Amino acid sequence: MGEVNGAEYISVGEGHSPSRGSNVNKVSLLPLVFLIFYEVSGGPFGVEDSVGAAGPLLALAGFLVFPIIWSVPEALITAEMGTMFPENGGYVVWVSSALGPFWGFQQGWMKWLSGVIDNALYPVLFLDYLKAAFPVLGGGLPRIVAVLVLTMVLTYMNYRGLTIVGWVAVVLGIFSILPFVVMGLVAIPKVEPSRWLEVDLHNVDWNLYLNTLFWNLNYWDSISTLAGEVDNPKKTLPKSLFFALILVVVAYFFPLLMGTGAVPLNRELWTDGYFSDIAKILGGVWLRWWIQGAAAMSNMGMFVAEMSSDSFQLLGMAERGMLPEFFAWRSRHGTPLVGILFSASGVLLLSWLSFQEIVAAENFLYCFGMILEFIAFVWLRVKHPNAARPYKIPVGTVGALLMCIPPTILICVVLALSSLKVFVISIAAITIGFMINPLLKHVEKKGWMKFSTSTDLPDLNAAPQDRDSLIEEPVLRT
Known part of the structure; x- marks a missing residue:
């Protein structure tokens, strides 16, 4: 995934804040791979x-x-x-360092809200998979109680520590992927390759098609908000992203290849949950139950991974002085207590939205956030070309700009296909962020809440004499 600098350099994010809980176990490579897997995918x-x-x-x-x-x-x-800024806050710090704290806050607001909207989906989907066996969960008071209880249990899991969440993601990931391996093996004798070539360009729902691809293949940057909790992030983060990328693509492509090749095409049947029907056709009821159970467990994995990212993002913003100091409070397990509670409250408030509204709204907000990330990435290459980058994409400034053009075009297409309702709601949410930032500045000025910035966090925009240790020069180690 690019070159890793061989010499040792003083990194932009080499200092560690005392508030980061150095006594807490850091996340290693394998759990981090599956955390990324659940941030992005969770299975097909x-x-x-x-x-x-x-x-x-x-x-x-x-x-x-x-x-x-x-x-x-x-x-x-x-x-x-993420290796340039190995601290909690991730993309918020990137945008803030490139474009200033105002746009850094807007990035944090849009990405946090997008993540919470996304997370509101998973308890609902979990119950949707279970209601076939337990019809009482289909609606009414039992469903409301089940959503509350499930959210509280998964929130408590996040409270207990990121290491626990990481290994839970590993177990859930294996459980979620394994039935599709079995389904694929069972499907091989029934595969007809000609079915893979079926296409009707005059009958394509491009909006649904692109939104489905986009929703299932984004959120790679979410893991950056946990960089401060990763063991040796300069090496572990790039490796984990590489392995997770392979895992995600295979976990999508293989089931689609086997499912479309082994079963006669009926496009009307290909909606959410159809893989469980294919499993029954190919392997029987037992495989269908396994797929449904894996789907339910996958939603749990995606919930805990997303909440970890959202809550540590708020902690990182507090360490940068963008949010009140109490957002940086950690529990005795090293987890961001206030951030977790805040994110869980947002999930409960938004859980009434429909699946289509959730996907469309989060995609819209996510697109705006990604545009800011692309601008920050290119601008930091221009403004601070000599800043240490332990992992550097092997392209120059022009190459960095060209690399961002195709995904930016895709973002514009996704935004253009959004409905008027989603557009209005999303613009309203962005406008709220523009109002919250000056309001917090006023609160800080009046002394109504305490804000503080960790002195150990680097500042690329400091005076030149203060940036000497940030320049990419070899340092002799004794």
């Missing part, structure tokens, strides 16, 4: 709409081409910027 659940919208050929091509256009650039940028 939800990709069925791509076949329903465009047919097998475009669906298969999409999950091969789209990662090159979108996922690879986003993962590469995350690897470079």
Whole structure:
């Protein structure tokens, strides 16, 4: 995924804040791979709409081409910027360092809100998979209680520590992927390759097709908000992104390949949950139950991974003085207590939204945030070309700019296809962020809440004499 500098350099983010809980276990490579897997994917659940919208050929091509256009650039940028700023806050720090604290706050607001909107989906989907066995969970008071209880249990898991969350993600990931391996093996004798080539360009729902691809292959940058909790992030973060990228693409493409090749095409049936029907056709009821159980567990994994990212982002923003100091408070397990509670409250407030509204709204906000990230990435290459980058994409400034053009075009297409309702709601949410920032500045000025900035966090915009240790020069180690 690019070059890793061989010499030892003084890194931009080499200092460690005392508030970061150095006595807390750091996240190692394998749990980090599965945390990224759940930030981005969680398995092939939800990709069925791509076949329903465009047919097998475009669906298969999409999950091969789209990662090159979108996922690879986003993962590469995350690897470079995440190792350049190995601290909690991630993309908020990147944008703030490049464009100033105002735009850094807007980035944090849009990305946090997008993450919370996304997370509101998973308890609902979890219950949707279980209601076939337990019809009482289909609606009414039992469903409301179940959403509350499930959210509280998963929130408590986040409270207990990121290391626990990471290993839970590993277990859930294996459980979620394994039934599709079995389904693929069972499907091999029934595969007809000609089915993969079926396409009808006059009958393609491009809005649904692109939104399905985009929703299933974004959020690679979310892991950057946990960089301060990673063991040796300069080496571990790029490796984990590389392995997670392979895992995600295979976890999408292989089930689609087997499912579309082994079962006669009926595009109307290819909607959310259709993989469980394919499992029954190919392997029987036992495989269908396994797929449904894996889907339910996958939603749990995505919930805990997303909440970890959202809550540590708020902690990182507090360490940078963008939020009141109490957002940086840690529990005895080293987790961001206030950030977790705040994110859980947002999930409960938004859990009434429909699946389509959730996907469209989060995509819109996420797109705006990604545009700021691309600008920050290129601008830091221009403004601070000599700043230490332990992991650097092997392209120059022009190459960095060219790399951002295809995903930016894709973002513009996704935004253009948004409905008027989603556009209005999203613009209103962005406007709220523009109002919250000066309000917090006023609160800080009046002394109504305490704000503080960790002295150990680097500042690329400091005076030249204060930046000497940030320049990419070899340092002799004794």
